Structure formats: structure tokens, C-alpha cells
Amino acid sequence: MPCIHKRLIHETSCSGNGMSDSMDYASSGVDIDLEGAAVASLIGSLQRSTRKPGTPGAPVDLPGGFGGLIEFGDHLLAMATDGVGSKLQIATAVNQWESVGIDCMAMNVNDLLCVGAEPIAFVDYIAVPKPDPVVHAAVGASLAKACELANVTLAGGETASLPGIVTELDLSGTALGYLAKDDAITGETLQAGDVLIGLPSSGIHSNGFSLVRNIIKHSGLGYEDACPFDSSFDGREIARWTEGSPTFAEVLLTPTRIYCDPVVNLLHHLKAESGTVHGVHGIAHITGGGLSNLLRLHDSLGWHIESPMPIPPEFVWLQENGNVTDLEMHRTFNMGLGMVLAVSKDASETILEFLAAKNSGAQIIGHVHDDGHKVTHMNSEVLFQHY
Numbered sequence: 001m002p003c004i005h006k007r008l009i010h011e012t013s014c015s016g017n018g019m020s021d022s023m024d025y026a027s028s029g030v031d032i033d034l035e036g037a038a039v040a041s042l043i044g045s046l047q048r049s050t051r052k053p054g055t056p057g058a059p060v061d062l063p064g065g066f067g068g069l070i071e072f073g074d075h076l077l078a079m080a081t082d083g084v085g086s087k088l089q090i091a092t093a094v095n096q097w098e099s100v101g102i103d104c105m106a107m108n109v110n111d112l113l114c115v116g117a118e119p120i121a122f123v124d125y126i127a128v129p130k131p132d133p134v135v136h137a138a139v140g141a142s143l144a145k146a147c148e149l150a151n152v153t154l155a156g157g158e159t160a161s162l163p164g165i166v167t168e169l170d171l172s173g174t175a176l177g178y179l180a181k182d183d184a185i186t187g188e189t190l191q192a193g194d195v196l197i198g199l200p201s202s203g204i205h206s207n208g209f210s211l212v213r214n215i216i217k218h219s220g221l222g223y224e225d226a227c228p229f230d231s232s233f234d235g236r237e238i239a240r241w242t243e244g245s246p247t248f249a250e251v252l253l254t255p256t257r258i259y260c261d262p263v264v265n266l267l268h269h270l271k272a273e274s275g276t277v278h279g280v281h282g283i284a285h286i287t288g289g290g291l292s293n294l295l296r297l298h299d300s301l302g303w304h305i306e307s308p309m310p311i312p313p314e315f316v317w318l319q320e321n322g323n324v325t326d327l328e329m330h331r332t333f334n335m336g337l338g339m340v341l342a343v344s345k346d347a348s349e350t351i352l353e354f355l356a357a358k359n360s361g362a363q364i365i366g367h368v369h370d371d372g373h374k375v376t377h378m379n380s381e382v383l384f385q386h387y
């Protein structure tokens with residue numbers, strides 16, 4: 001299977017659909033490198049904290065930055081904030097909102113899991129040009145389903161009517177989690193030889209949709225046209241609101257997978273069995289930046305992907321029709337890999353067995369090495385040396 005995987009991606013990137021130019025995220029309006037520079041500039045201008053070490057609310061240094069940690073007595077609180085992004089423009093185009101609350105929740109709670117936190121509460125923020133009770137009811141129902149999937153409390157929220165500032169509904173949120181001080185997963189215990197376990201994505205999730213929409217625009221297809229590829233993929237359920245064959249929009253709006261179960265249950269299980277969660281050395285949520293997210297977990301170790309996850313068919317179609325390079329696909333999209341756990345080699349089989357029982361499709365995908373700070377791949381065209 002790995003050879004087929006490599007050949008398929010290579011062929012689609014080269015043959016394309018006759019386009020002379022390769023499409024990418026930057027030409028679609030999102031420059032990942034520029035965003036990184038802007039974020040670094042923002043952080044450089046911020047005051048770290050006014051809270052003194054040892055007091056509730058004092059910051060805790062956290063490599064990787066998947067979530068923020070603050071002191072809270074014998075525990076730490078973890079916070080993350082994110083939004084659905086331009087995937088909402090497809091929901092707006094077809095007036096379907098059943099999955100967007102799940103997307104919003106997932107983008108936040110999945111980040112909290114990366115520091116070892118258990119998500120417990122969520123607040124949402126909805127901005128609209130004009131209130132619509134029907135749309136708000138649909139978004140609310142989606143958020144309620146998301147709370148059930150993540151096992152969190154919706155503790156509040158805000159709806160803002162902003163004519164002249166926003167032209168379509170925008171949805172974001174903030175999640176709160178907690179963990180014992182000794183249970184933080186920061187990547188500091190990572191070592192060469194650690195095993196990488198991948199959890200499958202449900203599809204595109206909530207990253208890369210500016211490029212998705214650009215490719216679809218150039219293809220001449222509409223969101224409510226029949227999906228142009230076989231959308232079946234093991235272990236996922238797509239969003240459906242029509243009968244018969246799925247539409248393009250139904251596949252594209254498949255909600256982001258929430259990984260609270262199995263990850264929270266795994267951490268509880270390890271704690272109960274051995275008194276520590278440190279068999280898990282690092283966790284990465286594969287979102288914007290794709291595989292380069294692994295580089296956030298350690299400043300010198302490297303990562304090799306030798307057995308990639310199966311690729312959902314939408315990625316193959318997007319690469320063919322946008323003539324997108326292998327590197328750009330793995331930099332912009334998750335390519336079927338939603339989350340990575342780096343675990344000790346000794347515990348890897350036990351942890352994999354636990355995860356696979358709760359998340360069908362979990363598999364060993366690679367290992368950690370000490371041959372340079374980089375992400376390498378069985379496809380030699382996929383190489384990342386910075387996030």
C-alpha cells in the first residue's frame with residue numbers, strides 16, 4: 001500500500017488536468033509563511049503576563065503552542081481559540097449549518113488534547129451582517145451536538161451583528177481544559193526511537209478551504225452538483241441533506257473529527273494503570289501547515305513518515321484538478337492524518353491497541369529520529385524544515 005500511495009500522489013501532481021500552472025494556497029489568498037511572520041510579530045509585541053509565578057493565572061512555558069497553559073493551584077488550566085474559517089463560505093452558499101458547530105469545537109478541543117488537557121467548557125462567538133433566527137437555530141443545534149461529542153459544557157457565547165464589517169456568518173470559539181501539573185505533555189520527553197501513531201481524519205476538516213474553493217471555481221463545478229468522485233471512505237460519515245448520490249457540498253462539509261474520545265480516555269487509562277501519562281511524549285493536531293506541525297513539538301529532533309494514512313478521495317481530486325504539488329498538498333491539508341501521538345517504543349503496541357479499539361484506522365505511521373530538525377516522508381518530495 002505505501003508504494004501505491006506514493007505513486008498516486010506523484011502522478012496526480014504531475015499529470016493534473018492539463019493546467020500549465022500549479023495552484024497553491026498562497027495564490028488562493030492564504031500565505032502560510034506570511035501568516036507565520038505576522039503571528040511572530042504579534043507575539044513579540046505582547047506582554048507575556050501580569051500574573052506572578054506561583055499564583056493562579058501565571059503563564060506556564062509551553063513548547064509548540066497548541067494551547068496556552070496557566071497555573072491554577074494543583075492543576076493547570078489550558079485554553080485554545082480558533083474558528084471555522086472559509087469553510088463557512090460553502091455552508092453559506094448552500095445554506096446548510098449542521099456541521100459547522102462541530103468544526104468550531106474540534107478546532108479548539110483538539111488543540112487542548114495536544115498538551116494533555118481534558119476539555120471541559122466552551123464559549124462561542126458568532127458574527128453576522130444581520131440576525132437570522134433559522135440560521136442561528138441550526139448553528140445552535142450543531143454546537144449542542146459538538147458539546148456532546150467533546151463532552152464539554154457550553155458555558156456562554158456572544159452574537160454580534162456587524163453590517164459593513166462582515167458580509168457572511170463567521171463562527172469561532174474558545175475552549176477551556178484542565179490537567180494535573182505533572183501530566184502536561186510538552187514534547188520535552190521526546191526521544192529518538194519514539195513511535196508515531198496516526199489517527200485518521202474525516203476529510204478536509206477546517207483547513208485549506210481557500211485553495212479548495214479556488215480549485216472548484218476553476219473546475220467549473222458547483223457545490224450542489226453531484227460529487228465528481230467516489231466519496232466513500234472507511235470510518236467516516238459525510239454530511240447529508242439530499243437523497244441519492246452525495247453532492248459536492250455534502251462531502252466538503254463533512255465535519256472535523258473530534259478526538260476527545262479516544263485521546264482523553266487513553267490518558268485516563270494510562271494514569272490509572274501506571275500513575276503517569278508520560279508514555280505519551282507528544283501530540284500534534286495536523287491542521288494548517290500539515291505535517292510541519294510536528295516540528296512544533298521539539299526544537300532539534302526530526303520525524304519520518306514511513307507508512308502514511310490512506311488518503312481520502314477528495315484530496316486526490318483536488319490535486320489532479322488544481323495541479324497541486326505533493327509538497328503543497330501536505331503543507332496545506334491533513335491528507336487523511338488528523339492527529340499524531342508520539343509514544344515510547346515500549347508502550348507503542350499497547351497504546352495502539354487502545355486507540356484502534358476506539359478510533360478505527362489508527363496505525364503506526366513513522367518514528368522520531370535525531371538526524372536533524374525536519375519532517376521527512378516516504379515520498380521524497382515531501383520535506384519540511386520549518387513550521
